[in-house]
Amino acid sequence: MAETRQEPLFERVAIVGVGLIGSSIAHAVRRGGLAGRIVATDASPEVRARVAELGLADEIVETAAEAAEEADLVIVCTPIGASGAVAAEIGPNLKPGAILTDVGSVKGAVIREMGPHVPAHAHFVPAHPIAGTEHSGPDAGFAELFDGRWAIVVSESGTDAEAAAKVRALWEGMGAKVDTMTSEHHDLVFAIVSHVPHLIAYNIVGTAADLEDVTQSEVIKYSASGFRDFTRIAASDPTMWRDVFLNNRDAVLQMLGRFTEDLTALQRAIRWGEGDKLFELFTRTRAIRRGIIEQGQDTAAPDFGRRATPQTKS
Amino acid sequence: MAETRQEPLFERVAIVGVGLIGSSIAHAVRRGGLAGRIVATDASPEVRARVAELGLADEIVETAAEAAEEADLVIVCTPIGASGAVAAEIGPNLKPGAILTDVGSVKGAVIREMGPHVPAHAHFVPAHPIAGTEHSGPDAGFAELFDGRWAIVVSESGTDAEAAAKVRALWEGMGAKVDTMTSEHHDLVFAIVSHVPHLIAYNIVGTAADLEDVTQSEVIKYSASGFRDFTRIAASDPTMWRDVFLNNRDAVLQMLGRFTEDLTALQRAIRWGEGDKLFELFTRTRAIRRGIIEQGQDTAAPDFGRRATPQTKS
Numbered sequence: 265m266a267e268t269r270q271e272p273l274f275e276r277v278a279i280v281g282v283g284l285i286g287s288s289i290a291h292a293v294r295r296g297g298l299a300g301r302i303v304a305t306d307a308s309p310e311v312r313a314r315v316a317e318l319g320l321a322d323e324i325v326e327t328a329a330e331a332a333e334e335a336d337l338v339i340v341c342t343p344i345g346a347s348g349a350v351a352a353e354i355g356p357n358l359k360p361g362a363i364l365t366d367v368g369s370v371k372g373a374v375i376r377e378m379g380p381h382v383p384a385h386a387h388f389v390p391a392h393p394i395a396g397t398e399h400s401g402p403d404a405g406f407a408e409l410f411d412g413r414w415a416i417v418v419s420e421s422g423t424d425a426e427a428a429a430k431v432r433a434l435w436e437g438m439g440a441k442v443d444t445m446t447s448e449h450h451d452l453v454f455a456i457v458s459h460v461p462h463l464i465a466y467n468i469v470g471t472a473a474d475l476e477d478v479t480q481s482e483v484i485k486y487s488a489s490g491f492r493d494f495t496r497i498a499a500s501d502p503t504m505w506r507d508v509f510l511n512n513r514d515a516v517l518q519m520l521g522r523f524t525e526d527l528t529a530l531q532r533a534i535r536w537g538e539g540d541k542l543f544e545l546f547t548r549t550r551a552i553r554r555g556i557i558e559q560g561q562d563t564a565a566p567d568f569g570r571r572a573t574p575q576t577k578s
Numbered sequence: 579m580a581e582t583r584q585e586p587l588f589e590r591v592a593i594v595g596v597g598l599i600g601s602s603i604a605h606a607v608r609r610g611g612l613a614g615r616i617v618a619t620d621a622s623p624e625v626r627a628r629v630a631e632l633g634l635a636d637e638i639v640e641t642a643a644e645a646a647e648e649a650d651l652v653i654v655c656t657p658i659g660a661s662g663a664v665a666a667e668i669g670p671n672l673k674p675g676a677i678l679t680d681v682g683s684v685k686g687a688v689i690r691e692m693g694p695h696v697p698a699h700a701h702f703v704p705a706h707p708i709a710g711t712e713h714s715g716p717d718a719g720f721a722e723l724f725d726g727r728w729a730i731v732v733s734e735s736g737t738d739a740e741a742a743a744k745v746r747a748l749w750e751g752m753g754a755k756v757d758t759m760t761s762e763h764h765d766l767v768f769a770i771v772s773h774v775p776h777l778i779a780y781n782i783v784g785t786a787a788d789l790e791d792v793t794q795s796e797v798i799k800y801s802a803s804g805f806r807d808f809t810r811i812a813a814s815d816p817t818m819w820r821d822v823f824l825n826n827r828d829a830v831l832q833m834l835g836r837f838t839e840d841l842t843a844l845q846r847a848i849r850w851g852e853g854d855k856l857f858e859l860f861t862r863t864r865a866i867r868r869g870i871i872e873q874g875q876d877t878a879a880p881d882f883g884r885r886a887t888p889q890t891k892s
């Protein structure tokens with residue numbers, strides 16, 4: 265997708281937290297020739313050792329503070345719950361003109377937590393790639409993860425235009441399409457397209473696991489009839505998702521309120537045998553599916569257009 | 579999977595309703611050499627014409643009553659809502675020893691509707707294959723649909739053992755694995771593994787479509803972050819699913835009650851910032867996913883182990 269360029273976009277890029285997203289960024293930055301040098305760090309010594317084995321970075325350091333030193337760009341790829349502490353640690357080490365960015369799935373809370381630690385001489389441009397798998401850790405990453413996917417770059421009233429343009433170029437260089445929006449709007453959009461869907465997937469899998477009349481082995485055996493897709497979503501990383509719900513509380517509760525209101529109406533239609541109401545909804549929802557297929561966000565084929573993750577993990 | 583046998587299992591097989599399931603049965607019965615002759619009918623003249631074009635049956639007739647005449651096995655593959663009327667029409671034409679079966683996704687209501695029309699000299703053995711796609715109609719069917727999938731054959735106190743064994747052999751001959759259970763248990767199991775998951779998928783897609791703060795085009799654009807899987811489920815056939823909810827009302831409402839109870843607790847945990855409760859549930863749900871992968875009901879690979887539908891539809 266992105267061609268290797270003559271001049272790297274950034275001289276020194278620091279990646280803090282080398283899990284699925286951090287390691288995919290390491291692969292994609294290298295593929296795109298976007299950095300003169302990649303420095304990586306992670307809280308876990310095992311992850312650091314694995315990053316070295318996989319050769320994901322030019323330099324591996326023990327602390328985020330060290331990684332940030334002299335960096336032109338610092339990308340924080342830890343779970344959201346750690347981002348405030350990471351910003352506090354690296355803030356004092358950010359050099360003049362340095363850009364700090366992140367990849368967190370929630371933006372308002374991350375800005376509240378990280379923003380205050382960014383010195384006036386540096387720039388903070390939060391971002392969020394709309395790409396992922398249900399796997400975690402440095403072995404899960406691959407260069408193609410962001411190809412053709414959207415990345416949101418947050419733009420608020422105080423955002424530095426030049427820094428925002430560089431973060432935009434970074435994501436384009438990693439193969440993504442970029443959109444810009446405020447953090448508030450971001451959190452509302454992703455509450456409905458991502459956070460609430462994950463919550464209800466976790467919830468129904470939990471409900472099914474707790475039944476007395478239907479055994480867990482029956483649930484597993486007959487999962488192909490609809491349940492299976494929910495279990496895949498509900499196998500996503502618990503730490504990441506706990507942090508999402510704790511940090512996007514208001515938007516999630518607002519969208520969840522709408523969801524349960526609509527579900528109550530549907531429940532009533534079933535109770536009273538109102539077939540027309542059911543039919544009307546079940547027909548209306550097909551239009552959204554058609555839109556998704558037309559926009560190439562999915563295909564009608566049985567593999568659903570998902571790209572293959574390389575099976576060899578190096 | 580199934581080998582072509584010397585002696586067909588049934589001399590004359592009638593298929594009533596040649597949509598996705600009916601046409602897949604036609605393909606699979608032929609592949610398995612399970613019928614001496616396949617007679618097909620459908621309420622719609624267009625479908626009958628298409629069945630002729632596709633060469634799915636040896637004989638195409640205009641009415642279910644005609645199809646049932648002299649048949650050794652009649653398989654009703656219409657939507658559930660039509661099954662009572664179809665049974666009333668064919669009942670008088672069933673010959674002594676004939677077996678009547680169906681494929682409906684709900685069993686209790688189908689038995690209540692169809693059962694009374696089956697003459698004492700014939701046998702009624704309801705069934706339900708756990709296989710499908712989100713497509714409908716005679717072009718959507720293919721012989722491999724049931725390969726390696728489960729088929730439930732209903733067994734109640736009055737079920738004729740010999741007839742049940744033949745229906746079991748039919749499904750095995752079409753490549754399926756067969757399980758036996760009562761209609762009551764069936765309807766409870768599929769309420770949780772299939773019906774409620776479809777209902778909440780339809781519901782959230784409807785909720786998203788109705789929002790004022792988030793546009794429909796944003797929902798479509800960013801669907802890859804979780805929502806997309808729900809839209810696929812919510813693109814399933816409206817008639818089929820209306821009939822499922824109208825006909826499995828009690829079990830669906832019971833399971834929906836459990837679901838909303840659990841969701842309310844989760845909502846409260848988010849409101850009060852109880853991260854431990856969220857983390858505990860998000861961890862627990864992974865065990866079910868592991869079970870599904872271990873039992874070969876899905877794979878960890880990105881195409882989710884779904885078999886390819888033949889792209890050529892003949």
Ligand SMILES: NC(=O)c1ccc[n+]([C@@H]2O[C@H](COP(=O)([O-])OP(=O)(O)OC[C@H]3O[C@@H](n4cnc5c(N)ncnc54)[C@H](OP(=O)(O)O)[C@@H]3O)[C@@H](O)[C@H]2O)c1
Pocket residue numbers: 280281282283284285286305306307308311328341342343344346349350367368369370392393394395396397398399400401402501504
């Ligand atoms: N996964 C997705 O689908 C997806 C998509 C878009 C955005 N995101 C966002 O991406 C971020 C990372 O997600 P991920 O899926 O890459 O998670 P992940 O695979 O679990 O990786 C996170 C890494 O950060 C490390 N870490 C935790 N605390 C740290 C700290 N204080 N300092 C340095 N490293 C630390 C973790 O080490 P330990 O394992 O030892 O804790 C782990 O190696 C999250 O903010 C998430 O919201 C994820």
Ligand SMILES: NC(=O)c1ccc[n+]([C@@H]2O[C@H](COP(=O)([O-])OP(=O)(O)OC[C@H]3O[C@@H](n4cnc5c(N)ncnc54)[C@H](OP(=O)(O)O)[C@@H]3O)[C@@H](O)[C@H]2O)c1
Pocket residue numbers: 594595596597598599600619620621622625642655656657658660663664681682683684706707708709710711712713714715716815818
């Ligand atoms: N699709 C699945 O995933 C799935 C899985 C397991 C079981 N099932 C069950 O299989 C059954 C059929 O589903 P399907 O997906 O095959 O539906 P489908 O593709 O819509 O096919 C149903 C066919 O039956 C015809 N029909 C309707 N009323 C009829 C009548 N009174 N007499 C004769 N033909 C009639 C329809 O014609 P018109 O189109 O003109 O109405 C249509 O051609 C349902 O009971 C469903 O619960 C479905």
